[in-house]
Amino acid sequence: GIQVEQSPPDLILQEGANSTLRCNFSDSVNNLQWFHQNPWGQLINLFYIPSGTKQNGRLSATTVATERYSLLYISSSQTTDSGVYFCAVGFAMRFGAGTRLTVKP
Amino acid sequence: DTEVTQTPKHLVMGMTNKKSLKCEQHMGHRAMYWYKQKAKKPPELMFVYSYEKLSINESVPSRFSPECPNSSLLNLHLHALQPEDSALYLCASSRGGGNTEAFFGQGTRLTVV
Numbered sequence: 353g354i355q356v357e358q359s360p361p362d363l364i365l366q367e368g369a370n371s372t373l374r375c376n377f378s379d380s381v382n383n384l385q386w387f388h389q390n391p392w393g394q395l396i397n398l399f400y401i402p403s404g405t406k407q408n409g410r411l412s413a414t415t416v417a418t419e420r421y422s423l424l425y426i427s428s429s430q431t432t433d434s435g436v437y438f439c440a441v442g443f444a445m446r447f448g449a450g451t452r453l454t455v456k457p
Numbered sequence: 458d459t460e461v462t463q464t465p466k467h468l469v470m471g472m473t474n475k476k477s478l479k480c481e482q483h484m485g486h487r488a489m490y491w492y493k494q495k496a497k498k499p500p501e502l503m504f505v506y507s508y509e510k511l512s513i514n515e516s517v518p519s520r521f522s523p524e525c526p527n528s529s530l531l532n533l534h535l536h537a538l539q540p541e542d543s544a545l546y547l548c549a550s551s552r553g554g555g556n557t558e559a560f561f562g563q564g565t566r567l568t569v570v
Contacts, residue, residue: 383557392563394564443505444513445559
């Protein structure tokens with residue numbers, strides 16, 4: 353099956369810093385999503401981005417499908433950005449292991 | 458409306474009990490999913506229904522039995538569970554067809570005692 357790798361596994365930032373999270377996948381896909389899981393377990397949709405670039409406020413994402421990776425950019429981070437960020441790929445939505453982000457005030 | 462509703466939010470059950478988890482969506486989505494998530498791990502796919510037919514079963518033990526009575530509703534029937542089955546159970550739906558965005562419910566936190 354498709355393999356999904358995320359990096360880094362953990363990230364600690366000061367409020368206001370920028371960060372880049374990466375998702376590599378082993379096979380071509382026509383589905384890729386980024387989620388943020390809050391402390392209560394809710395998976396919140398950030399981007400549905402099988403290819404190209406999208407922006408939503410301080411967050412943006414880019415997927416280069418031909419090179420099998422996607423990047424999530426967080427600018428001017430806030431403490432509320434803390435949590436786990438997952439990418440999921442394919443119709444069956446296989447999840448990577450996630451990046452645990454902690455933003456300190 | 459992008460809401461997927463799961464009930465109950467919390468469930469405690471004994472190893473001899475039978476219980477069911479329910480998931481509902483009214484977005485006209487034709488694919489629905491069950492995931493299991495243990496603490497500090499990613500969600501792990503269990504089942505996928507596409508157009509009310511089971512299309513993926515990730516070799517899940519038979520003590521978990523999915524059911525899709527109609528396109529809006531997905532159930533997960535639980536019987537003779539083990540304490541290691543305690544986890545967050547997440548439901549999701551998507552439009553279907555393999556190229557669509559998925560939305561998750563808030564999950565059911567299950568504890569088996």
